[in-house]
Amino acid sequence: MGDLIYAIELLTTGVFTGLMYSMVALGFVLIFKASSVFNYAQGAMTLFAALTVVGLMPHLGLAGSLLATVAVMCVMAVVAERIVFRPLMGASQLTIFMGTVGFASILEGAAQIVWGTKPQGLKLDIPVEPLKFGELLVSRQDLFAAAVAGVFVGALVWFFRNTRTGLALRAIADDPAAAQVVGIKLRRVWAIAWALAGAIAIAAGVLWGNRIGVHFAMSLIALKALPVLIIGGIDSVAGVIVAGMIVGAAEALGEGFIGTYIGGGVQDVMAYIVALLFLMFRPSGLFGQSTILRV
Amino acid sequence: MASGSAPESLAQPAQRGGVFLSTNVIALGAILILAAVAPAVLSEYWLKAILIPTLIFGLAAFGLNMVTGYAGLISMGQAAFMAVGAFAAVIAYGRFGVPIPLALLCGGALSALIGVIVGTPSLRIKGLYLMVATLAAQFIIIWILQRVPWTGTGSFATLNTPPVRIASWNLDTTADRYYLVFSVVLLLTLFGYNLVTSRIGRAWMALRDHDIAASVMGISMLRYKLLAFLMAAFYAGVAGGLVVFCWTGAASVQEYELEISIEILGMIIIGGLGSVLGSYLGAVFILLLPILISFAMQQLTTLIGHSNVSAAVLANAEHIVFGVLVLYFLVKEPHGLARLWKRFASWLDAKRG
Amino acid sequence: MNQLEPRLEAVGPSRAWLAAALLAVSAAAPLAAIAQQYKGEIVFPMMVTRTGPFATAATGVSSAQQDYFTLLNMKGGVEGFKIVWEECEFEYKVPRALECYERHRGKWKIVYPNSTPVIFALADRVTKDEVLAINLAGGRADSTDGQTFPYLAPVVANFWAQATSTIRYIAQLEGGEGKLKGKKIAYIHLDNDYGRQPFPMFDQLAKQYGFEWKSWPLSWPALEQSAAWVEMARRYRADYVIGWLYGQSCAVPFTEIPKVGFPVEKYIGSLWCGTEDDVVAAGTRANGAITANYHSVGRNYPVIQELLEKVHKTGKGNLETERVGSSSYNRGIITAIVITEAMRNAIKTYGAPLDGKKMRDGYRMIKLDAARLKELGATGMMPELVFSEKYHGGMDAQVFQKWDGKQWTKISDWVRPYDDVVQAQIAESARTFREQTKAAATK
C-alpha cells in the first residue's frame, strides 16, 4: 500500500486514539480548574467507574447501570470532597496532590474488593468490521468514541460558559478567596467538579473498556493524559481535545515512520517528547492562559 | 556538625544553657549508635528487608527534598535517576572493573549530568508544568535505558552484579552490605545537611520563596536551580548504585517505574518538605507501612484461619488502609512527620528542662 | 520547613505519640510474625499476588496449589507430613517480593513467585541461601542448565523452547520448514526480560529457514498498540504475528486485529496470554484467538476430578469452583505436583525436616514419567518431567489452543522446540554467565 494511504491510516488511528486520551484528560482539567490541584486519582476513578458499570450491567442493562454508576460517582465525589479537600483546605498543592494519591489507593482497593480483580469484557454492540474507503480502513468503534468525546467537550464548554456553577468554577480557579467573598460555596462547587470528573471517568471508562476491556491496568491510562494536558493548556477544555489529537497523531506517525528506523516502541514516549517540546517553546500550551510576572 | 539554622532544631544547647542535651541530640545519638550496632543485634530480615531499603530510599528522598523541598521545584523523575545510577554503576563495576566506591560515584555523576539537562525547563516553568516535564523525563529516561543495548548478556534486560568486593573486602554477608550502605548514607547525609544549612541551601530556599527578591540579592536562578537538580539526581544515582550492590544485586528498569518516583515524592511530602529528618521518616512511612499492614493482615488470616476469610479481600484492604493512613497523617500534620517530631521533641524538652 | 518556630507549641504531643507509636509498631511487628512454629508439618511459604494488574491469573495459580495441598493433607500429607502454607502478598512488585523472601527466611522450601522480574532479583540471594527458585515456563531460559544455575529452574518450557516451538508450529501450518522461506513474521512483545529472550532464537531460525522477522517492542502496560498493528498488518504485511504480552495487554490485539483487517488465525499468542482471563476482556472479538500453552486445560483428568470431588464438593476449595480446570488452575496443580514430588523425594532421601538444599536435591530427583503421571492422574495434562543435576527442566513441547468464546480447546499435538538450537543457546549463555561472574570475582 502506498505511503500516503499508510500515513493517512496511521493519522486517523492516532487521532481517534488521541481523542480517547482527551476523555481522560478532561477529568484532570475539571479538577484543576476548580481547585488547581493535580488529581492523581483520576485513573483510579476511571477504573472504579468502569468496573461499576460492568458489574451492574447483568442486573440493570447498559443504560440502567450507567445511570446507577452516575449516582455512585456522585457519592464518591462527595466522599472525595470530605476526606481529601475539606480537611486539606489551604494546604500546599503538593500536600493535596499526595492526598489524591492516598484517595486513589483507597479507590483501587475498594474497586477490587467490591468487583474482584477478574478482567471483564465491556462490549458496546458496534460492529468491529472497519469501514472501507477504497484502501483506507476506518474503525466504527473509533468513530463512535470520537463522537462521544466530541459531545462531552461540547457539553463542558457550554457548561463553563453558560451555567452558574460553571462560572463559579472559573471564578474559583482565578481567585478562590475572592470567589468565596462573592458568596460562592467552595465545598459545593468542588463536590460538583468532582462529580463531573466522575461522570467523565464513566465515559472514559466505558470507551476504554470497550477498547481494551475493563481491568486494573486501566488506571494506568491516566498517565497518557498528562502530556495532553500540557499541550492543551492545563486549564483549557477545548485545548485538551486538540492536544489529544496531536498526541495521538504524533504517537502513530512517530511509531510508523521514526520507529521503523530505531527498532520501534517509539509510541510509548512520543507523547512525552511532544509535551517537552511544547514546554520549551510554548509553556502555557495551545490555549492556556500565560501568567504575567508581577513585582 | 554544621552550625547554622538547624533543620528540625537539632542541638541548641546554647540557648538553654548548661549541659542540657536536647531530645534531638539524644535521639540522634541513640539512632547512630543503634545503626552502628544493628548487624550485631538484628536479624537478617531486619537488615535486608527493612534497614537497607529504607536507608537507600531515604537517601534518594533526601536528594529529591533538595530540589523539591528546598528549591521548591517539583520533580517526578527521581526513580529514573536511580535507574541511571544503577545501570551506570553495575556496568562500570561489572564490565570495566571500576572499584565500587568509584562505580557509585560514576552512577551519581552520570545521573547528575542528566539531572542538569532535565532541570533546564525549570528555568522557564513551575508547578504542575514542571511536574509533567520531569514526568516526561522519567518516561524518556526509562525508555532509553530499555532501548540501548546495555547488557552483554544478549537477550536479557536485567544486569546482575558480579560478586561485590572492595579491594580485599568481600561484601558477601548482609552485615558487610549494610555497613557499606550505612556509611555511604551517613556520609552523604552529613554532606547534604551541611549543604542545605549553608549559603547554598539558603539560596535554594530564597529562590523557592521569592525568586525575584532572591536574584536581586545576587542569587543566580540558572546556577542554583540547575545545582538543585544536579544534587537531587546525584543522590538518586548513588542510591541506585546501592540498590544494585547491596540490595537486589541486579539492575532492571522495571524496578524504577513511575510509581516509585511517586512513592519517593510521597516520602518527602509525608516526611516533611525541606527537612533532612523528614526525608528518612517519610521513607520509613512509605516503605514500612504497607509491610506492617500486610503483617497485620497475615496475623488476621492465621487468626481467623485461611478458609474463613478471602485472602483477596485482605490483600485489597491493604490499599484502603494505606490510603486512609496517608490521608490521616496529611490532615494531622500537613507539614509532615518531621514537624510532628519537632513538636514532640520540644514538648519533651519543655517537660524535662 | 527547617526553622524553629517563634514559639514552640508545648502541647499537642498526642499526634507525636501516635506517630511514634506507629513507627514503633511498624518496627516491632516483623519479629512477632516470624514466631509461629509448626511441628510434624511442612511449613510452606508462598508468594502470592491477589491484588493489582496480575491478580486474577496469579490467584488461580496459588489457590490451585492450595487446593492440591489440601487434597494431599486429606490423604495423609506427603510421606505423612501435612503441608501448612503461609501466604505473603507481594503485589507482583520486586521490592515487596524481596521483603517477603526475607520475612520467611529459613522457612522456604521452594520459592515460586510466578514473576520473571522477581526471579532475576532473587537469583543472587537464593543461590547464596541454597533455596531453589522456580518459575514454570519463565525466569531465565538458560537456568535449564542446573550446573551453572544450581538454584534456579524453569521447570517446563523455558522461553527459548517456547519461541522455537512456536516457529515450528507455524512451519507445520505452512506445511514444512521449507515453506518458511521468504515469510514475514512480526514479533510484538513487552520490552523486558520476558519479551526479549526469544530474540536469539528468531535470529537463528530466520537464518536457518530463510524467513524474515521484525520486533515491535512495547513498554508496560502496552494498552495502546494501534499504530504497531497498522504497521505490522498494513505496511510490513506480516504473514504471521507472534505476540508475547502479559496481563491486560493480551486482550488488546483483538481490538486492533479487526481494525486493520488482519486474519485472527495468523496471530499466535505466547502461553502467558494463554489463560481464560487473558482473553475474556476482549469479549467475542477474541473468538478464534490462538495461543500456545505448556499444558492442557479442562477438567477431564483424574486429578482434577478428585479435587472437585474431595476438596470442592466438601467446601474446602480455595477459589471459586467454576475456575477449576481453567488454564491458570491447571498451572497451579502442575506446580503443586512438581513441588510435592520434590518434597517426597527429599523426605525419602534425607528425612524431615526439609530445607532448601534437600528440596533442591529432591527436585533434581523428580521423575514424572508416564507411569508416575498415571499414578497422579495427570496423564495428558502435563508433559513428562524428568530432572537431574545437569537438567533443571525447560526443553518441553507446547500445545496450541483456540478460544471459542467460552473455553480453550486444543488444536495441535505437542509441538517440540528445535532442541539443538535451544541447547546451543543455553550452553552459550551459561558460558558467558560463568565467565562474567568469574571474571569479576577475580578482579
Add this chain to the structure above:
Amino acid sequence: MTPQVAGPVLRATGIHLSFGGVAALSGVDFFVNSGEILSIIGPNGAGKTSLLNVISGVFRVSHGEISFEGRDLARSPAEDLARMGIARTFQNLALFKGMTVEENVLVGRHALMSSGVLACGAWWGKASGEEATHRARVAEILKFLGLWELRHARADTLAYGLQKRVELGRAMAVEPRLLLLDEPTAGMSHAEKSEFMSYVLDLNRTRRITIILIEHDMGVVMKMSDRIVVLDHGVKIAEGVPDEIVENRDVIHAYLGEQ
C-alpha cells in the same frame, strides 16, 4: 564606610521602557549624587516602580543608558546588582516567607560569600570560617534594627512593620553603596513610619549610603529628601530640592489632576 565618590554615582539618560507598545517610561533622565537621599514621587501609575525595576535589572530598558559608578547598569541582570553594591526593597513585601528572620538577612550576604558546593558540603576551613564571620555581621544588623530577639522566628509570622524592617535589614546585609527603597512605609502607622525612617536616615548619615526613595507621604519626603524627582505618566516633569518642588506648577497640577 564606603569612600565617597564626588558627583553623581548613578546617572540615567533617556530611559525608555514599554510593555507591548504601552510606554511605562519615556525619556527619563536623572542622576543621584553620592551620599544624598533622592526621592522619586508622582501619582499612581507614574512609573516610579518601573524606574526602580529597570535600575535593579528586574526589567530591561527598551533603550537608554544607566551607569552606576561608571559601570553600565541598564544591561546588567538583576543577579549582578548586589555585587555592584546596590540593594533594594520591594513595594509589596518580598521576604522569604519560609525562612527565619536571621536566614532572610543572611541571604543578603550571599553575594559577599563565595564558598562553593564542596566546601559547603564538606564544611571544611573556609566555608565554616566564612559562615561565622558573616553571621557575626548579620547579628550586628539584627541588633541595630532591634530584631535580635526575633532572629529564629519565621519571617511570615511577624507583624507587617517588622517584616518591612527585616527587608531593610536584608538590604543592609548587602553592604550597599546605593539603596533603593520602594514605598517602605506604605501601610505603616505614623509611629512605625517615623521609627523606620529614623533607621533610614541613620544609614544615610552615619554609613553614607546613597538612597533612592519612592514615597507617597509628602511629609516624609519633604523632611528626608536632599532632592526630588517627579514623574507623571512615565515622564519626568520636575526635579529639584524640596522647596522648589512644592512651588512647581506642573507637580501641583499633576497631583490635583489626580484628585
